[in-house]
Amino acid sequence: MTSLLCRRVLCLVIALGVGAAASFAASPGLARSTLDVIRERGKLLAGVRFDAPPNGYVSPQGEIVGFGPDLARELARHLGVELELVQVTSKNRIPLLQSGQIDADIGTTTPTKTRDEVVDFSYVYVVDPTLILVRKGDSTDPADYFDSERRVGALQGSFYVGLWRQHSPAARILEYQELPELVVALAQGKVDVVPTMRSQAFGILEALGERAEGLAVGEAFFEDVMAIGLRENDSDWRDWVNWALQRLWAEGIYQALYKKHYRMDPPFALGDAGRLQPGVDKIAQERDPW
Amino acid sequence: MTLDWHVIWEYRSDLLQGFVLTLQLSLVAIAGASLLGTLVGCLRASGGFLARRLTALYVELLRNIPIVVKLFLAHFILGIDALPAGIAALILHQSAYVADVTAAGLRSVPSGQADAALALGLSRRRSFSLVVLPQAARAMIPPLTTQYTQIVKNSSVVMLVALQELTFMTQRVEHETFRGLEAATTATILYAALALAIAAAMASVERALERRAA
Numbered sequence: 415m416t417s418l419l420c421r422r423v424l425c426l427v428i429a430l431g432v433g434a435a436a437s438f439a440a441s442p443g444l445a446r447s448t449l450d451v452i453r454e455r456g457k458l459l460a461g462v463r464f465d466a467p468p469n470g471y472v473s474p475q476g477e478i479v480g481f482g483p484d485l486a487r488e489l490a491r492h493l494g495v496e497l498e499l500v501q502v503t504s505k506n507r508i509p510l511l512q513s514g515q516i517d518a519d520i521g522t523t524t525p526t527k528t529r530d531e532v533v534d535f536s537y538v539y540v541v542d543p544t545l546i547l548v549r550k551g552d553s554t555d556p557a558d559y560f561d562s563e564r565r566v567g568a569l570q571g572s573f574y575v576g577l578w579r580q581h582s583p584a585a586r587i588l589e590y591q592e593l594p595e596l597v598v599a600l601a602q603g604k605v606d607v608v609p610t611m612r613s614q615a616f617g618i619l620e621a622l623g624e625r626a627e628g629l630a631v632g633e634a635f636f637e638d639v640m641a642i643g644l645r646e647n648d649s650d651w652r653d654w655v656n657w658a659l660q661r662l663w664a665e666g667i668y669q670a671l672y673k674k675h676y677r678m679d680p681p682f683a684l685g686d687a688g689r690l691q692p693g694v695d696k697i698a699q700e701r702d703p704w
Numbered sequence: 705m706t707l708d709w710h711v712i713w714e715y716r717s718d719l720l721q722g723f724v725l726t727l728q729l730s731l732v733a734i735a736g737a738s739l740l741g742t743l744v745g746c747l748r749a750s751g752g753f754l755a756r757r758l759t760a761l762y763v764e765l766l767r768n769i770p771i772v773v774k775l776f777l778a779h780f781i782l783g784i785d786a787l788p789a790g791i792a793a794l795i796l797h798q799s800a801y802v803a804d805v806t807a808a809g810l811r812s813v814p815s816g817q818a819d820a821a822l823a824l825g826l827s828r829r830r831s832f833s834l835v836v837l838p839q840a841a842r843a844m845i846p847p848l849t850t851q852y853t854q855i856v857k858n859s860s861v862v863m864l865v866a867l868q869e870l871t872f873m874t875q876r877v878e879h880e881t882f883r884g885l886e887a888a889t890t891a892t893i894l895y896a897a898l899a900l901a902i903a904a905a906m907a908s909v910e911r912a913l914e915r916r917a918a
Binding site for chain 2: 504505508509512528529531532567570571588589590591592595598599602604
C-alpha cells in the first residue's frame with residue numbers, strides 16, 4: 415500500500431513537471447496575419463453558434479443556419495476561399511480563437527474589457543436587447559427582481575452574470591452549464607428570473623411550443639451589443655473584417671441578412687459613430703481581397 | 705505564452721470555497737456509499753435467494769445508469785434541492801460499486817473460517833463480525849480506495865445543478881481571466897491532494913487491520 419502511494423506521488427510529480435516545462439516552452443507568436451494564413455490555407459475557419467438562434471443554430475434539416483453562418487459565407491465568398499463552420503460555445507470561443515482553431519468568432523460575444531485584454535473585436539455587428547424571462551403571472555419589470563431575495567438563473571461564463579451584479583450586487587445567482595437546464599429551473603421555480611437576449615428569449619419560447627405556457631417575456635433593461643472576436647493584435651485581419659462588414663452594409667446585404675434572421679431592421683448604424691469609413695467601398699490593394 | 709499565477713491568489717477565496725464544498729460532498733458521499741454499499745454487499749454475498757436477486761438488480765441498475773442521469777432525475781424530475789440531490793446521486797452511484805467490492809471481499813474469505821468459528825461456539829452474527837468481516841475488510845481496502853477516489857472525481861457533476869464546487873470555480877477563473885492553464889493546474893493539485901489524503905487514510909486503516917490480525 416505504501417509503495418502504491420509512492421508510485422502515485424511520483425506520477426503526480428512527473429505530470430506537474432511536464433506541464434510546467436511545457437508552459438515555459440517558447441510558443442510561436444503571431445508572425446503572420448490571419449488574412450494571409452486564410453488565403454494560403456484556402457479556407458476560412460469561422461466559429462459560429464450551433465445553439466443560439468437566430469444568430470447560429472442547426473435547422474431541422476441538419477444545416478447550420480443563422481445570421482452568423484450567413485455572414486461567414488459572405489466573408490468566405492469575398493475572400494475566395496472555402497468555408498468551414500466550427501461550433502463555438504460560451505466556454506470555448508476564446509480558447510479556440512487564441513489557439514488558432516478558428517479565425518473569427520462570429521457568434522454572440524459581447525465585447526468586455528476583460529475579453530478585450532486577450533482578443534480583439536470588430537465593430538459591433540448585432541444589437542440585441544437584454545430582457546428577462548419569468549414565470550407567467552410574475553412581474554415583468556426587471557427592477558422588481560433587483561433585490562437579494564430573488565434567485566437569478568444564468569449560464570456560467572455568460573455576460574449576464576456580471577451585468578446582473580451591476581444592478582444587484584447582493585443577488586443570488588445560480589449558474590447552470592447549459593440552457594435547457596436553466597429553462598427547466600425557471601419553469602420549476604428553482605430560479606425566479608433569467609436575464610437573456612431578446613432573440614434567445616423568443617427562440618426559447620418558440621422551441622418549447624405549448625410547454626412555454628408557464629413562461630413570459632419581461633421588459634428589457636439593457637442593450638446587449640455583440641462583435642466578432644478576432645485574435646489579439648492582428649490589425650490586418652481586423653481591418654479587413656471591419657471593411658467587409660461596412661461593404662456588406664453599403665451593398666445592403668448586411669441589412670437583408672439581419673432582417674431575415676432577427677426579423678427586424680438593424681437597430682443601429684454600422685461603423686465609427688454610425689458612419690461608414692470614406693472609401694471603404696473601394697478595393698485598394700492586392701492584400702485586400704473582396 | 706506567459707503564465708500569470710497571481711490570478712490564482714486573486715481568486716483564492718472562490719477556489720477555497722469550491723474546494724471546501726468538494727471536500728464536504730466527498731466525505732458525506734464516501735460515508736453514505738460505504739454504509740449503503742456494505743449493507744447491499746453483505747446481503748448479496750450472504751443473503752437468501754430473494755435478497756441476492758434484489759441486490760443483484762440494484763447493483764446492475766445503478767452501475768449502468770450514468771451519474772448525470774441520476775442527478776437530473778433527482779433534481780429536475782423528483783424536485784429534490786440541488787445539494788441533497790447531488791449527495792444522493794453520488795451515494796447511489798458509488799454504493800453499487802462498493803456493494804460489488806464488499807461481496808467480492810466476503811467471498812474471498814475461505815468458508816472454512818466461518819465453519820470453524822461456528823464450531824467454536826460463536827453465533828452466526830459474531831462469527832461474521834469477528835471472523836469473516838475483518839478478513840474481508842483487508843482484501844477490500846485497495847478497491848475501496850479506488851472507489852472513494854472516484855467519488856472525489858465524480859463530485860464535479862454537481863455543477864450541472866448550479867452547485868459551486870471546485871471544478872465550477874476553476875471554470876469561473878478561466879471564464880473571467882482566460883488563464884485556463886493556471887486554473888486547471890491549481891484544480892489538479894487540489895484534487896490530487898484530496899485523492900492522496902484518501903489513499904493515505906486507507907493505507908493507515910489497512911496497517912491497523914494487519915496489526916490487529918497479527
